[in-house]
Amino acid sequence: EAQVTQNPRYLITVTGKKLTVTCSQNMNHEYMSWYRQDPGLGLRQIYYSMNVEVTDKGDVPEGYKVSRKEKRNFPLILESPSPNQTSLYFCASSFGVAGGQTQYFGPGTRLLVL
Amino acid sequence: QKEVEQNSGPLSVPEGAIASLNCTYSDRGSQSFFWYRQYSGKSPELIMSIYSNGDKEDGRFTAQLNKASQYVSLLIRDSQPSDSATYLCAVTVWGGGFKTIFGAGTRLFVKA
Numbered sequence: 001e002a003q004v005t006q007n008p009r010y011l012i013t014v015t016g017k018k019l020t021v022t023c024s025q026n027m028n029h030e031y032m033s034w035y036r037q038d039p040g041l042g043l044r045q046i047y048y049s050m051n052v053e054v055t056d057k058g059d060v061p062e063g064y065k066v067s068r069k070e071k072r073n074f075p076l077i078l079e080s081p082s083p084n085q086t087s088l089y090f091c092a093s094s095f096g097v098a099g100g101q102t103q104y105f106g107p108g109t110r111l112l113v114l
Numbered sequence: 115q116k117e118v119e120q121n122s123g124p125l126s127v128p129e130g131a132i133a134s135l136n137c138t139y140s141d142r143g144s145q146s147f148f149w150y151r152q153y154s155g156k157s158p159e160l161i162m163s164i165y166s167n168g169d170k171e172d173g174r175f176t177a178q179l180n181k182a183s184q185y186v187s188l189l190i191r192d193s194q195p196s197d198s199a200t201y202l203c204a205v206t207v208w209g210g211g212f213k214t215i216f217g218a219g220t221r222l223f224v225k226a
Binding site: 031033035040041042043044045048050054056058059090100102103105106107108 | 156202206210211213217218219
């Protein structure tokens with residue numbers, strides 16, 4: 001089944017404790033992206049990647065890191081989480097990098113930073 | 115700051131009516147336009163994409179794009195209670211790579 005998977009789905013952590021949210025897609029998609037969703041603000045893009053070893057900042061990259069060492073994986077790293085990073089996070093992927101392709105979203109990761 | 119604006123709603127329509135959802139965007143360089151539907155607690159899923167001026171129809175859904183007015187809309191004909199969801203407008207813009215900017219979404223309620 002074609003899908004985007006994220007792990008964990010739910011995470012409660014404390015301020016400053018490094019964490020990684022994994023994202024994997026099995027559709028051989030070139031483009032991958034991370035978003036956070038907050039009430040009233042919609043989806044905001046954190047980072048995106050147009051190919052292996054090619055990543056770029058979205059609109060809200062502060063406090064996050066990403067890497068794209070393999071085509072299928074795009075982990076999101078919070079090196080020192082803070083309470084303002086409490087949010088719902090979505091990973092997405094699409095086949096092309098020309099901007100016109102449908103993005104397929106993972107199921108989401110709910111993060112609470114205490 | 116590139117922006118995508120939507121009326122947050124909620125928009126309430128009776129079953130069988132036409133629901134009209136609107137979106138404006140600020141960047142004239144926006145290249146592709148999308149409508150995603152998101153049920154509560156679920157991830158967004160694509161409803162329609164549109165790339166050129168005019169109308170695009172797919173079943174009960176019609177997307178309309180007017181680049182001169184920087185306006186994109188979604189019409190849902192014969193609305194059903196199962197259409198009740200949040201509808202997200204999204205645009206892609208070139209900024210060294212393709213960024214995607216989403217609106218905050220419009221909540222739609224279809225009353226049976």
